[in-house]
């Protein structure tokens with residue numbers, strides 16, 4: 001169990017490496033000043049937070065009220081399996097690496113920096129949401145996600161400091177200097193420079209964009225570089241809560257809208273302060289399509305090389321029933337074929353981004369199914385859906401074209417004409433924002449969202465999850 005008296009709680013024997021400890025201790029004040037200026041803006045006394053204290057099974061986390069600034073951001077790696085071997089690629093069957101091989105140093109550092117960059121970015125995007133939280137329960141969940149994304153930054157910074165020398169330390173500083181939406185030094189990936197201006201966006205973000213994170217972490221968990229694998233394994237455990245916030249958040253918005261539709265026998269719920277289903281669909285369309293962009297192009301020789309080198313595997317690599325080399329395999333990927341939406345056959349190695357994206361899409365469909373069950377149980381005929389993979393894409397094969405959510409290819413003029421049916425308009429956003437009035441009283445909730453079925457850690461909904469200052 002990590003020692004909580006230490007400045008930086010950890011299970012990596014930081015005390016045994018004075019140099020590393022000092023490097024992290026000198027990064028820590030920079031992290032805190034970043035947190036003060038870019039972290040949650042709403043002043044609070046304390047928040048009922050989960051803090052990781054162990055990496056094993058039950059009891060890995062502790063719950064209690066803590067001032068957020070005193071949150072014990074620590075470094076936790078899943079337990080080491082001394083017999084772990086590389087599961088795929090050219091090094092398959094060799095013992096997992098405890099050090100960074102010189103030949104892969106630059107690539108591994110790049111992968112860690114890209115992952116690390118997303119963690120503080122989402123905290124920045126969500127910085128102002130506290131001011132409009134629909135309940136103390138939601139406010140607490142927002143802050144829980146924020147402190148854990150902060151811890152995920154720590155996780156990546158630990159790897160940079162411990163394994164990548166001076167360059168790693170420089171990259172760790174840069175992770176605090178880039179900022180979401182900044183003109184001069186934006187975050188690396190597009191979706192992490194978008195605003196999260198309201199709580200419907202927050203729920204969609206935690207459902208769709210945190211879920212992208214889950215899949216990226218899943219590929220890094222397979223890495224031959226064992227410390228990266230172990231770090232990601234533990235991060236995935238925390239990540240599950242972030243997606244629960246998204247899944248149940250959208251559940252509760254849909255549930256409330258359905259209630260109002262039934263009660264007033266109308267589709268136009270705006271008069272009653274709920275969010276119309278078509279607006280929910282538009283937000284879904286936006287967040288899903290920008291999250292698909294995070295998977296990169298349908299084909300990638302870089303990713304093929306990462307795989308062969310053992311740096312980054314597939315989702316649930318060890319459950320795949322093939323040779324884990326893929327040198328002789330092929331697959332079909334989405335492509336423009338003579339300017340039309342179609343598919344191309346490519347080598348399985350270059351199609352790995354598509355393979356991961358398909359796993360992600362199948363997972364996303366689960367949420368839509370669940371939200372549609374809420375509509376069905378309410379007796380409503382309307383249904384939500386995932387838009388076509390070519391819809392609203394800025395990255396990959398379909399970036400040059402426009403397509404409707406049903407996958408119908410459109411001219412630029414048709415798109416300009418019709419996109420307001422599918423993506424949130426200024427009117428939609430203004431309406432949603434108009435609903436975002438803070439409800440910071442214990443046990444109360446905003447009118448546009450249903451209360452949760454369950455509280456946190458067995459506490460009731462009306463628990464004092466946050467003490468505001």
Ligand SMILES: [Fe+2]
Pocket residue numbers: 119148149152213239
């Ligand atoms: Fe994260």
Ligand SMILES: [Fe+2]
Pocket residue numbers: 149210213239242
């Ligand atoms: Fe997350």
